[in-house]
Amino acid sequence: MENQRHTSFLFVSLFLYLSTVSSEKEWLVGKDQRNGSEALKLLVFGDSYVDTGNWEKSSGSWHSPYGMTFPGKPTGRFSDGRVLTDFIASFFGVPSPQPYMWRKSVKKPLFQYGMNFAYGGTGVFNTMVNQPNMTSQIDLFQGLVKENFFTKQDLEFSVVLLSVAGNDYAAHVFRDGKEQDLPNFTGSLMNQLEVNIRRIHSLGVRKMAVTAVEPMGCLPQLTAFYSYENCSESWNSITDFHNRALQQMVQKLQLENAESKFLILDLHTAFTSALKTRESTAGSSLNPLKPCCVGSGKGYSCGSTDEKGAKKYEVCKNPELSFFWDTIHPSQSGWESVYSIIRPSLYELY
Numbered sequence: 001m002e003n004q005r006h007t008s009f010l011f012v013s014l015f016l017y018l019s020t021v022s023s024e025k026e027w028l029v030g031k032d033q034r035n036g037s038e039a040l041k042l043l044v045f046g047d048s049y050v051d052t053g054n055w056e057k058s059s060g061s062w063h064s065p066y067g068m069t070f071p072g073k074p075t076g077r078f079s080d081g082r083v084l085t086d087f088i089a090s091f092f093g094v095p096s097p098q099p100y101m102w103r104k105s106v107k108k109p110l111f112q113y114g115m116n117f118a119y120g121g122t123g124v125f126n127t128m129v130n131q132p133n134m135t136s137q138i139d140l141f142q143g144l145v146k147e148n149f150f151t152k153q154d155l156e157f158s159v160v161l162l163s164v165a166g167n168d169y170a171a172h173v174f175r176d177g178k179e180q181d182l183p184n185f186t187g188s189l190m191n192q193l194e195v196n197i198r199r200i201h202s203l204g205v206r207k208m209a210v211t212a213v214e215p216m217g218c219l220p221q222l223t224a225f226y227s228y229e230n231c232s233e234s235w236n237s238i239t240d241f242h243n244r245a246l247q248q249m250v251q252k253l254q255l256e257n258a259e260s261k262f263l264i265l266d267l268h269t270a271f272t273s274a275l276k277t278r279e280s281t282a283g284s285s286l287n288p289l290k291p292c293c294v295g296s297g298k299g300y301s302c303g304s305t306d307e308k309g310a311k312k313y314e315v316c317k318n319p320e321l322s323f324f325w326d327t328i329h330p331s332q333s334g335w336e337s338v339y340s341i342i343r344p345s346l347y348e349l350y
Contacts, residue, residue: 047163049267061074061303083332123166164193213246
């Protein structure tokens with residue numbers, strides 16, 4: 001089963017390899033280290049753009065060729081290597097936080113840099129996968145707070161990363177959601193997202209970063225209908241509407257809580273800019289909207305095998321040149337490009 005961030009796009013039928021790092025150890029301890037500052041905890045909620053291994057090992061993200069670029073084997077990440085969480089953690093000089101599902105099988109000191117509650121395919125509401133939505137992920141977090149797994153001081157030195165909403169729109173359309181209903185749906189989505197953010201804030205976290213939705217119409221799952229030459233303008237208009245509503249909601253939270261920081265990570269601008277840059281530099285040799293890993297026939301996707309275990313997917317020769325890894329997710333190289341664009345805004349969380 002392919003448990004991807006926008007898994008339900010498959011039902012709808014509409015919808016950076018790092019340049020060079022000095023060593024693997026550099027990424028384990030954090031690349032952009034802060035000198036003389038308190039080690040913070042990174043608390044992660046959301047979908048597969050930030051999930052670092054919460055799905056069970058029978059899922060697609062734990063199968064080859066996922067993880068082929070880094071660390072050379074599947075780690076439960078929906079990419080050939082690192083995802084957004086890894087780059088954000090690097091910025092703060094800490095290792096990527098351990099997935100929640102491993103809390104009982106690894107020693108507690110490994111959670112000193114936070115915890116990842118994100119599950120690929122999930123959203124603010126229930127989507128097309130049977131995994132914890134954002135409210136349930138916060139329930140898991142709150143349970144650990146009550147157990148004093150995370151102390152009040154821990155939360156004071158924490159940053160929350162939220163990545164949600166894309167799967168919600170996919171699930172809404174799959175459930176016969178009409179286009180004219182989308183403004184009302186966005187309103188409901190934004191109301192619940194605000195409730196969730198306020199709830200995390202009430203537990204003692206004072207710094208939060210929430211992602212804007214990427215240009216959904218440019219995901220390969222949709223651009224495949226245009227031979228990977230054009231984005232879907234209708235889906236990009238949905239993206240724009242959502243992001244405007246998100247901006248208004250976050251501004252309201254910031255005005256009401258001046259002592260805290262609520263930051264939007266503008267994935268929309270970052271994706272758009274990175275794709276344009278690759279298009280202008282690749283020439284005719286590489287289409288930035290075309291994914292590196294694709295199914296080799298109808299009904300197959302990246303990582304698929306047939307009943308005999310034979311591979312039913314194809315992988316491009318140079319994943320580091322592709323922005324998209326599969327039909328939904330950026331490659332490690334793609335995420336590095338996105339990170340390089342949003343990185344300056346992260347200083348607001350210091």
